[in-house]
Amino acid sequence: MSQPQKIMVTGAAGLLGRAVSRLLHARGDAVIPVDREGGLRIGQMTVLEGDLRNVHRLHALARDGLDAVIHCGAFSGPMVARDDPVAMFDVNIGGTANMLELARIHGARRFVYCSSTSAYGDTPPGPVKEDVPMAPGSLYGASKVCGEQLVSAYAKQYGVDGVSLRLSWVYGPHRTTDCMIRRMLTDAMRGQPTRVPFGADFHRQYIHVDDAAAALLAALDAPLLRRRVYNITGGTRLTLGEVAEVVRRVMPDADIELERGPDPLDELQEQFDISAAATDLGFRPRHDIETGIRAYAQWLAETAAR
Secondary structure, eight states, X not given: OXXXXXXXXXXXXXXXXXXXHHHHHHTTOEEEEEESSOOOEETTEEOEEOOTTOHHHHHHHTTTOOSEEEEOOSXXXXXXXXXXXXXXXXXXXXXXXXHHHHHHHHTOSEEEEEEEGGGTBSOOSSSBOTTSOOBOSXXXXXXXXXXXXXXXXXXXXXXXXXXXXXXXXXXXTTOOSOOHHHHHHHHHHTTOOEEEXXXXXXXXXXXXXXXXXXXXXXXXXXXXXXXXXXEEOOSOOEEHHHHHHHHHHHSTTOOEEXXXXXXXXXXXXXXXXXXXXXXXXXXXXXXOHHXXXXXXXXHHHHHHHO
16 A cells, blocks of 8 residues: 555564564554553554453544554464363454454454464365355354354445454564464474374464464455455465474474374364465465474574563
8 A cells, every 4th residue: 555554453462463564564554553461562563452452542542543454363263261161252253343344443444353263173075165064163263154254244334344264373572472483493493302193194284473463464455355264374285294304304303203193282284275365465475384483483482581
């Protein structure tokens, strides 16, 4: 976009929201970075406190106008809040409804929603396109299906021009929730073995955080949305055993052993088709898995040395 925009980014203290906020600020947009816990510095910006369930606070933060919303704020995976399903409902579904209402009232021209490939559940044979029926296997996945439906309904009923991006497993600097890549790297840095009772033959589709952030900006900037939902992955589908081989190339001393079998907390998913995002949004992942893991390892090492 040629003109600076005023854009609210939720979940700005998290993995993806932080990366999105940096990109927007770097290109000159006026960013309103919001998170449940404020105070974090992102370059020259300070994250503002704003719980997704506190509508009065959210409206106060948008009182000077709003051009767009990038909604990254949520419980960020099926491994989070497993013992508190009501909180998952309130934050991921109720919080999304609150943000859509904020966009409607303040006249935002675009609403970009971070959905997840967890919305699919187990998939049929690939390549898996966006029109495959949803069959989520977790409350987290179900919350993302609900969020997508809210985005589509607000577009039809109220004209809020929204789009949902089904992101696969995001990895990279600042990831704090469970991540197999981070576990392998940090174990190697500490001289500890990594032993996992599954995964040698279990496939997962990773995307580097910078590619995921770039996809969100591409959806924000698209002059025309040809559809309401897009698959966004890093373009590869590797077994965790193959990921471990990449980690060993990056860190030759890594001692990693995985047994065969699926991750008991993840779905069985075939290759996702990302051609619609390439055609409509111009999105193409730039980080191959080895380049991404090398960069992640460097960041982890620098962080540990501080």
